[in-house]
Amino acid sequence: SQQGEEDPQALSIQEGENATMNCSYKTSINNLQWYRQNSGRGLVHLILIRSNEREKHSGRLRVTLDTSKKSSSLLITASRAADTASYFCATDASGSNYKLTFGKGTLLTVNP
């Protein structure tokens, strides 16, 4: 069963614009993570936000978490063509024994 669901499924923007992706989940969590996957490659861990955190930054990435709404957002600022990839949220549900459940992803296309 999918714990996290990303929205939108696909997003196309111009280079330099900001990209926002959202993730909703169903149960209580220990943490929520975001991953990037370039076409034909493995997933790369981007950022982790714990259940007691509300916002986290890493370079051009900003992640927010609202546990009352069971939702998270990933903002990529000043996007570049190299940011073109699929982005997945993954939840470490409470009591899951370190297992992550992934959403279906958002395909981001950044046009030069």
Added chain:
Amino acid sequence: NAGVTQTPKFRVLKTGQSMTLLCAQDMNHEYMYWYRQDPGMGLRLIHYSVGEGTTAKGEVPDGYNVSRLKKQNFLLGLESAAPSQTSVYFCASSSDDNYGYTFGSGTRLTVV
């Protein structure tokens, strides 16, 4: 550091054949996972391990077996391959110190 290495990268099997996918990590991670990725389905957990000598079922374990005889290796076996097992298989590992997963580059398996 090689990180997580998966072998083979590509394989074509005939229905009913068996094979083993090997995952090796050199980061001394306790936890290892096997996921499959299918179009429109995201990543689904097949089996996982929380330490050497331990294995547990994930979301879609049927038709697969696993073994973790050494801490650095996690093997995924298909005893009698079926076309429904055509997929891209990803291995990942993680630790208590950093809950983010490190993924391998994947194995693309086609069962004909």
